Structure formats: structure tokens, C-alpha cells
Amino acid sequence: MRLKTGFALIISYGLVAETKSDYGDCGTNSCNQYISDRVCNEDTIGEDSQAPSDDFYRVGVLRSLSSGPETDFATMFAWEQALSDGLMSHVTDLDMLWIDSGSGISGGVQAGLCMRESGVNLVVGPSYSSVAQGASIIGTIYEKNVIGATSTSPLLSDTDSYSYFSRVIPSDNYQGAMLAEYAVNTQGWTKIATISISSEAYFEGITNVFAETAVLLGAQISEALRKIRASGVRVVMIAMEPARDALVIANATGMLDEGWAWLTTESTITTLTSNLWGLPEEKLVDMEKLLHGFIGLVPWMDTEGQTYQDWLSCVDSHYDDTTGMFANLGAMLTAANGNSVEVGKSKAKDMWYGYYYDAMMLALRALNPLTASERLDKRIARTVAIIWQHRVNDQSTRGTRYSGELDILVNVDELRNHN
Structure with a gap:
């Protein structure tokens, strides 16, 4: 026997779309100065400060700018760690760009348009499947790679509709x-x-x-x-x-x-x-x-692994920063959680944000071996991202995602030979 209740309302796009004036605006306790200076919005794109260029490597961070910066500890830690490991050392102009996910499919569509205009190479996030659907629809049209963090909907496995979408979490x-x-x-x-x-x-x-x-x-x-x-x-x-x-x-x-x-x-x-x-x-x-006695599944996370523990240590070590990339993120989380440092830290250490770490590390490792011209070849960039995603190594919070061994790049070489 199967009983199912649900709603199927068809709503005009305009009713649920993010208003133009609000899109890309940081909410209270959402963005520090570092992030605010790197937010994708129509004004800054129009001024060419975020216009695409051949020698500029840009990785997008797709999250809601009306919510807190919990995910940023994970993405910034991955960024910091990857660069300290020598990844992207050949690139002189490398930066992150925060893209507002808004809400629902309409928010994802608007984020996708910002991805296109700003020229990001790869985007990590979002958390929600509906946003990922909207962003990936646009990504498929304009060949923009989206690496989902906690977007788990089986719909996103449709490679015809979402050709440039991959993820670091099981469907x-x-x-x-x-x-x-x-x-x-x-x-x-x-x-x-x-x-x-x-x-x-x-x-x-x-x-x-x-x-x-x-x-x-x-x-x-x-x-x-x-x-x-x-x-x-x-x-x-x-x-x-x-x-x-x-x-x-x-x-x-x-x-x-x-x-x-x-x-x-x-x-x-x-x-x-x-x-x-x-x-x-x-x-x-x-x-x-x-929920006492309920049965369910959550994705396995290697909480005892070195990478996971390093991420938690990163939150502790940077929580009180007042300068640099992590400046005031901890203060904002504390303020948003009843002025409790303990609660603020626990929010930043939530297991789910580890997937943002994995997605960012995947993005940088996918871009690292590519030349400038290959980076602009979306087919190669997407293939490399997928190759990395299915490798296994302990350099992820899950411990089951990708490898740092360069021997897998034979696949990239094969693609190069067909250009």
C-alpha cells in the first residue's frame, strides 16, 4: 500500500524570483569584508571588476548570502590548504567569488546567470537541490561547471539536463x-x-x-x-x-x-x-x-580522519581572527547564536559543511593541471572535475572521494590530443 500526499502548484517565475535589488546583498552576520569585496552582482560585473579574462582563475562559492558564514570556514580552509600544498602555484591571478544562491530554482537561475557573466571556471555549492537545479540548467547552456556540496536530489543525475553538474555527496x-x-x-x-x-x-x-x-x-x-x-x-x-x-x-x-x-x-x-x-x-x-526510534541514513563521514580533524582545528584557530580571509567570521557566528562562542563554533563544525571543503578541494585539483587555453575548454575542465571526483584518497572529509596522484591525468592528455 502506498499513500502519497503532495502539492503541484504552477507559479509564475516572477512570483518566486529574487528581486533584482536584493540579489547579491549580504545579510546581517553573513559576510566579512573579504567576502563582501568578492560578491558577484550585476553592478560589479557591469563595472568590469569581475569581467572574465584569460589569465584570471576564478572559483565561485555558491551559498545564500542571507544566511550565516558557516560554510566559509570549510571553503576557505580548503583554499588555504590547497595553496599551501602548491596547487595553482603557476597562476598569478587567482581568487574566489561568492555567488548568492537565493532560494529555490529561481535563485539558482539567477546565480547561474551571475556565473556566466563573471566568468567563473568552477563553482562549489550549493546546499539545496532546487538551487542546484536552477544553476545547473544555466550551467548546461553556458558550459559552467557546478560541483554540488550537499545537493542530493536524484534529478540532478540526469546528465542530459545537467551536463555540467557533479557532486561530492551521494545521490x-x-x-x-x-x-x-x-x-x-x-x-x-x-x-x-x-x-x-x-x-x-x-x-x-x-x-x-x-x-x-x-x-x-x-x-x-x-x-x-x-x-x-x-x-x-x-x-x-x-x-x-x-x-x-x-x-x-x-x-x-x-x-x-x-x-x-x-x-x-x-x-x-x-x-x-x-x-x-x-x-x-x-x-x-x-x-x-x-524522532526517537526512527530509522534513517546519513552519508558516512570520516570524522576520525586527519583531514576532518584538521578542518575542525582550522575553525578553532581562525575563529577569533580580526584580519585576513577569516576576519570576524567567528564574531558573526557568535553574534548570530545568542553571543555564544561554543554554539557558534559548533555551527561552523557541522558535518555537512565538510562537503564544501571537499567541493573546493576538488575544484582546485581539477583546475591545477590545465593550461590557460585548456581551462577555457569547458569540456576538458568538466572531465577533469569528474575524474577527480571519483578517485579515492584521505584528502577529503569523507575520505572516499578523490586522489592527489597525478597518474590519472592520462585522461586529460587523451583529451588534449583530440583538440
Whole structure:
């Protein structure tokens, strides 16, 4: 038995697009001076300060400029470490460029246009799949490489639609398949109901507020849960954000009691340790109690590995910086988290931001062996990025992504010979 509730609203692009005047503006406690000087927006591109040039290597950092700088510790650490290891030492003009991800597909499209105008070589990020979809649609048209950080949607595996997209995190195809195998093969559950409401699933760009408002009305969730309970099915897979509203109703009707089994996604489980989705606090209340006993998967991270530990040490060593690349990032995180240094540091050390480290390191290692002319050949740059992504080495926070061994560059040589 399979029950699914959802929304399919088709909304004019203009209703959800970022306003022109707001795009590229840093929010409170979001950008230090170093980042502010390197933000991609139409004004600076128009002044040619970010115009593409053959000898300028530029790596984009795609994140929301209305949120905090948590990811920046990871991307900057990767940048700092790669350069200290001698990567890109042959380049005299190398810099990062922050690109506002906005929100949803429309934000990704606007970010993609900024990628095109500014001439970035590779872009790392974003966190959200819907943003990655928008940016990668434009990236496919204009041959701009996007290396996703925590963008896990299986839709992004469509290489025809997203030809220049790759990622350093597994697709949700693996998560869904592994959960199904656990439920059916390991536990022997053969009757499973599913509930799914997610704005991330729609190309129409439905915003979170539409989905959230509909969920708050409670009608469809209550009806779905009532049908599941009446059916006799006692195994439920729930995939939605925010999940709390449905779980409160399920708890009130005894559906979280003994005798029930619940499966859910990694994004729901991670609300116990971080608020990666930026949900309001009321959507996190009692989640530890509501999720007790739930079964789900999160991507494996080599938390004992040297790279991961070095990243955490980087946060500690640069948290109080007042000059340089990391200047005041710690102060902003402290201010944004109730003036708590401890909470601010824990936010910057969130496991998920390690994927930004991996994406940035991948970008620099992909660009490093290319000549200036080859760098402008998007086919070569994309191929090198994908080659690096599928190598295995301990020089990533996951410990399972790419290698620093130059023997793999035979693939690049083959491409060179065909030019």
C-alpha cells in the first residue's frame, strides 16, 4: 500500500524570483569584508571588476548570502590548504567569488546567470537541490561547471539536463534504495506506506512557505495518517520538510507508539544536530522525542580522519581572527547564536559543511593541471572535475572521494590530443 500526499502548484517565475535589488546583498552576520569585496552582482560585473579574462582563475562559492558564514570556514580552509600544498602555484591571478544562491530554482537561475557573466571556471555549492537545479540548467547552456556540496536530489543525475553538474555527496538514489533494502530484506516488512510533501521536488519552484502553509492546515496530513492507521499498515516512510507537523499528529493518534516502525530521510534526522534547512525554531521543538526510534541514513563521514580533524582545528584557530580571509567570521557566528562562542563554533563544525571543503578541494585539483587555453575548454575542465571526483584518497572529509596522484591525468592528455 502506498499513500502519497503532495502539492503541484504552477507559479509564475516572477512570483518566486529574487528581486533584482536584493540579489547579491549580504545579510546581517553573513559576510566579512573579504567576502563582501568578492560578491558577484550585476553592478560589479557591469563595472568590469569581475569581467572574465584569460589569465584570471576564478572559483565561485555558491551559498545564500542571507544566511550565516558557516560554510566559509570549510571553503576557505580548503583554499588555504590547497595553496599551501602548491596547487595553482603557476597562476598569478587567482581568487574566489561568492555567488548568492537565493532560494529555490529561481535563485539558482539567477546565480547561474551571475556565473556566466563573471566568468567563473568552477563553482562549489550549493546546499539545496532546487538551487542546484536552477544553476545547473544555466550551467548546461553556458558550459559552467557546478560541483554540488550537499545537493542530493536524484534529478540532478540526469546528465542530459545537467551536463555540467557533479557532486561530492551521494545521490538520494542510494539512500532510498538502501532504506528499501533494509525494510524489505532485513526486516521483512512488505507493506509500507509513504508520505511525501516537499517543495524541493518540483521544477515549478514552489516555495517552502506554500508547502508549509498547506501542511499547517493539517487536512491532507490528517487524512493520510487516518488512512494509514485504518489500513492496518504499521510501517511508514515519511519524507517532507518540515516533518514536525505530521509527527505531532501521528503522536497524538498513537502512531508513534510500540508496534509502529518509521523510516525517514537524512534531512529529517539531521534536525537533531543542525538546522541545515533553516527551519524556524517552532519546527524543531520536541523533535528529539518525536524522532526517537526512527530509522534513517546519513552519508558516512570520516570524522576520525586527519583531514576532518584538521578542518575542525582550522575553525578553532581562525575563529577569533580580526584580519585576513577569516576576519570576524567567528564574531558573526557568535553574534548570530545568542553571543555564544561554543554554539557558534559548533555551527561552523557541522558535518555537512565538510562537503564544501571537499567541493573546493576538488575544484582546485581539477583546475591545477590545465593550461590557460585548456581551462577555457569547458569540456576538458568538466572531465577533469569528474575524474577527480571519483578517485579515492584521505584528502577529503569523507575520505572516499578523490586522489592527489597525478597518474590519472592520462585522461586529460587523451583529451588534449583530440583538440
